[in-house]
Amino acid sequence: DADVTQTPRNRITKTGKRIMLECSQTKGHDRMYWYRQDPGLGLRLIYYSFDVKDINKGEISDGYSVSRQAQAKFSLSLESAIPNQTALYFCATSDFPPSAGDRETQYFGPGTRLLVL
Amino acid sequence: AQSVTQLGSHVSVSEGALVLLRCNYSSSVPPYLFWYVQYPNQGLQLLLKYTTGATLVKGINGFEAEFKKSETSFHLTKPSAHMSDAAEYFCAVTPRDSSYKLIFGSGTRLLVRP
Numbered sequence: 001d002a003d004v005t006q007t008p009r010n011r012i013t014k015t016g017k018r019i020m021l022e023c024s025q026t027k028g029h030d031r032m033y034w035y036r037q038d039p040g041l042g043l044r045l046i047y048y049s050f051d052v053k054d055i056n057k058g059e060i061s062d063g064y065s066v067s068r069q070a071q072a073k074f075s076l077s078l079e080s081a082i083p084n085q086t087a088l089y090f091c092a093t094s095d096f097p098p099s100a101g102d103r104e105t106q107y108f109g110p111g112t113r114l115l116v117l
Numbered sequence: 118a119q120s121v122t123q124l125g126s127h128v129s130v131s132e133g134a135l136v137l138l139r140c141n142y143s144s145s146v147p148p149y150l151f152w153y154v155q156y157p158n159q160g161l162q163l164l165l166k167y168t169t170g171a172t173l174v175k176g177i178n179g180f181e182a183e184f185k186k187s188e189t190s191f192h193l194t195k196p197s198a199h200m201s202d203a204a205e206y207f208c209a210v211t212p213r214d215s216s217y218k219l220i221f222g223s224g225t226r227l228l229v230r231p
Contacts, residue, residue, distance in 0.1 A: 004160070031217060040126065042207060042221035043161075050217075068192065090160060094217060103149045103168040106219055108161040 003027045004109035008092050012115045013081050021076045021112045023091030031096050032074040033106065034058075034066060037088040046089075049074055050096075081116045088113050119144050119212050123222035131230045136180075136195040138225050140208030143189070148210035150191040151219070152182055164206075167191065178202070203229045209215045 013019050023032065030051045035043040035058075045058030047066040055068055063085060066074045074102045078085055089108040098104045124139040142148055149168050153161040165176025172184040182193045191208060208222040 033217075040223055042121075042223045043219075044221075048217065092161075095163075096217070103166065104217060105151070105163060105166060107163070108153075110158075110160040 004091060004093055004107055004114045006089075006109040006111060006112050009110065009112045012116050012117065015082055017081050019078050019081055019114070021089055021091075021114070023076070023109055025072050025091075025093045025109075027093050027095070027107060028071075028106075029073060029093035029095055031094040031104075032068070033074045033092040033094070034064075034074070034087075035090045035092065036060065037090060037111075043090060046076065078114075078116075081114075083116045086114060086116045119148065119210060119220050121208055121210055121220055121222035123206075123208050123225050125225055126223065127226045127228065128200045129228040130229060131195050132200055136193070136198045136202065136227065138193040138206050138208075138227065140182075140191045140192065140193065140206070141189050142210050142220060144210075144212065146213050147184070147186055147189075148212050150182070150184060151209040152176065152180070152191075153176075153194050153207045153209060153210070155207065155224075161207065164193070199231050200226075200229050200231065203227055 007022045025092045033048045034046040050054045050067045065077045089112045092106040094106045120143040122141045150167045152164040165174045167174045167184045175181045180195045205226045
């Protein structure tokens with residue numbers, strides 16, 4: 001079974017609709033992240049959470065909100081979807097603190113492809 | 118601000134040929150360096166990373182990368198391309214003063230010709 005899962009894998013919605021993307025992990029990591037990927041731009045950080053009570057905005061948080069329901073679950077919401085939110089969304093977790101001599105490393109889910117019409 | 122540059126949005130090689138994907142970072146203090154691969158319709162998978170120590174890092178699937186401080190580079194290579202290597206490759210860095218921040222390059226799509 002995958003360590004980081006995302007649901008749904010694909011979603012088509014209309015402008016103005018509220019949608020939620022969900023992420024679950026079995027890696028036991030405290031830190032979780034949401035990114036979006038656009039062609040030619042790499043991945044950009046939307047929100048991140050260091051634990052259930054610690055949630056922070058990333059570089060492109062406008063139009064998004066998140067909820068950390070438990071250590072293993074981190075959801076991303078689009079309150080009123082717009083077409084330029086069409087993208088591939090990734091959830092990630094990281095192992096902090098890392099093992100001795102190593103560096104914190106992020107592990108990614110399979111992604112959710114979102115189309116906003 | 119820290120940035121990552123991947124030269125070439127698309128690289129095409131013949132099967133069996135050398136693969137070279139370029140990555141340069143912008144900071145004067147060398148960051149921690151990562152290469153991720155994204156196969157079609159899949160998430161990102163860690164290929165390799167450089168934290169400290171030996172500057173030549175070996176990863177999965179026969180890939181390796183060399184950290185060159187003087188050139189602010191971390192290029193990814195593989196001696197002989199396989200068809201299964203066709204994917205998008207992302208270079209990413211974590212600044213030394215940040216434990217969590219992962220800054221990505223724009224990606225390079227590798228095409229492997231039969």
